[in-house]
Amino acid sequence: MITSTTWSGKRYAVLGLARSGQASVAALLASGARVVAWDNSEERREATRSSRAQSRDGAHGQRVSTSLDTNGSLELADPLETDLSGFAGVVVSPGVPINRHPIAAHAAAAGVPLIGDIELFAQARAELPAHKVVGITGTNGKSTTTALIHHILDSAGISARMGGNIGLPILGQEPLTPNDNGAGVYVLELSSYQIDLTQSLDCDVAVLTNITPDHLDRYAGFDAYAASKARLFAMQSPDHAAIIGIGDIPSANIARNLAKSGRSEALTKIAPGVCMDQSRWPSLQGPHNAQNALAAIAACEALGLSRDAIDAGLESFPGLPHRMERLGVHKGLLWVNDSKATNPTSTAPALQAFGRIHWILGGQAKTDDLEACRPGFGNVVQAYTIGEAAELFETLLRPEMPVARVDTLDAAVHAALTVAQPGDTVLLSPACASFDQFRDFEARGDAFRALVEGLE
Template sequence: MIVSSVFAGKSYAVLGLARSGQATVASLLESGAHVTAWDSNPASVEAVRASFSRNIDPPLGNIALLHSGGKLTFGDPMEIDLSGFDGIVVSPGVPLNRHPIAMRAKIAAVPIIGDIELFALARPTLPPHKVVGITGTNGKSTTTALIHHIIEQAGFPTVMGGNIGLPILSQPPLEPNLHGVGVYVLELSSYQIDLTHSLDCDVAVLLNITPDHLDRYDGFAGYVASKARLFSMQSAGNVAVIATEDEPSRGVAGKVVAALETVQASDIDPVEQLAWPSLQGPHNAQNAAVSIAVAKALGIDATTIAAALASYASLPHRMQRVREHNGVLYVNDSKATNAASTAPAIAAWPAIDGRPRIHWILGGVAKSDNLDECVPHYGNIAHAYTIGEAGHMFADLLRPHMAVDDSEMLSAAVRRAARIAQPGDVVLLSPACASFDQFRDFEARGDAFAAAVNALE
């Protein structure tokens, strides 16, 4: 885990005790900080209490002592006195535009930060290294994993962290080797960027910006401004890699202070792309173009880059091939939680001789009342199967354009698609929705899809 003397003797409140919150508590305690932890879910509080129970000597109710000089207490930041704290570390899931902790922290003059900011503060005490930060509305996880894979193939010490589901503070500090310094590769959501003030990325990446998470911002302009902050924190000697294929991204590119490298999907030779089995489709051309530019900025040679592109394996739940059954390919793209993210998936299998091939499973908790980004690719859809909370709404939207089965449940959609699909067709789960109506998260939804597919006889 990341441990730093910069936190020794300081006091932090940690609000939100899921994966990143637990990693934050552990890192701060190991660094000798005083931590007050809290979560609205009592089970999460108890999980943290149990993790550090060995350090309670003797048991003193709410207090755990003697953890590398640190002290752990439990208390709700909405109720305790915040004066004297060096920061309130909140989960990215805490909506600061609505949560009262924002005003309470402001009154107490205590900064609200995230685990990414703690990592940024710890950097001067870590071995020499570089940081690559990747943001964008869609494609972040694939690009993060691809960049990490290229760096790994080049022989550099490297770890992934951030929004990809791996808390950066739980990752090991990187030591330089014969190939060079270590490289931390961070997937950064807009929420995580909002909570850092000093992350100066050696290479910062912007893939695209389309409307998303607008419930957390003052309109689309506020969301764009959040993405732009990643580049405003960069030093002039660092590198900004931006895919300039949408107007908001071009606007961000026009204001960077770092050395600017612009790319587009069209930079990728379609014939060359055929040699990269897990990077098919125009969206992956953009991901590859960005990743190549980052690798070159890190000094990685073209031969190594080409070999890494060919050997890259796709992430779970992102255009993941689950099974081929009776000549039908089943693909899990559960991570596509909005229409802009789904559009590249349904563009990836065009109609052949005028015959559409995709059996599209979609639905869940809708982020908008339309599927506008998907409309240009409706000609690729043989049949749609809607599920979840948005199922009825999407079924009504799609019926004028294609055959629709309002399936409601994911398992029913898989069975019905399997009955209709013909050899050469693709059954694609690409929901264009969040998962929280029927599933814990998009991973659970993707796992349920894979289980239903593997149960087919």
């Protein structure tokens, strides 16, 4: 666990007790802070109560019912009903919509900043052993790029941790220590929500894959969303490396502004459409993965890795669960889990990667069109729409291809079985968020995997 004397003796509120919130509570308490924590989920509140009350067990193992830990530094209470005067910060889960949640106004009235677990990590860095930080953001490709950079570092024998918007919360992981191959590296996938809650993260290497319309319910418009991504570079020291994909106008503008500010020497631009030999990278096929690989190569070069070490990591990279993940052939059909495709731009590569596709899509729509997917429409035999967007997507796709509105993932799987021919591909690539029917994209992908495995 990462701790810091910076937090000792101070008071913090933590709103949202999923994985990052739980890790924040634990790290703050271990550092000597006093914490008010809350989640609307009684189950999560109870999990926090239980985990912090373990040391309160009686001599005969009986559980002492309390909302406070041993020294009374944790209280389970709603920050909205708490006087926040004198608090050092309100640690907000990235899932809390701060553009419309009343916690923003409540904290502002008390003069208390809204922060996230990544900001806590940034504050703790001065006390950590020598290390570097790579931060990766972007609408699409950031998870693959993050996992790829981490894998290359790990393959090269460099001590590395992966966290942020992927894997385990970074505060809950053990601090890195340098080894014979140099300082450890923290590799962080950063969503715009996490960047919004961060003020002092100075990445040694910052990466932007791309910016396309997404999460617009959380921003005043697309420009505001793009500005959130740009803040990752604004927090950097001028001589730290910036790697930016320039295949879209907002990203290209960010690169241009960095160059104008005098950071040309530290800037690497990743242009689209670069031809690469990807034949030795089985899990990095397609033009989108060429861009991801180029960004990872540039980041690892900025960290001082040799090209041989980078090549070895590219060749052995196993790929990510839920991202064009082949679940195998069942009932004569190839089943592919692309649940991480939560917007149309992210779905587009999958539609171009397979032939004769039975496309399962839908959920909580982020846009009202599917134009980004159009280049792959010719590969789709039939679409099956589910979730809140089922009716919208049925209407959009009906002029283009056969569509069945089936509403649920289970119904879509069984509907595809009745239509698909041996050799066809059944692809879950929703182009939507999952929150209407699932906890997150991972839960949706796991449900799809379970349905497919149940076909045997």
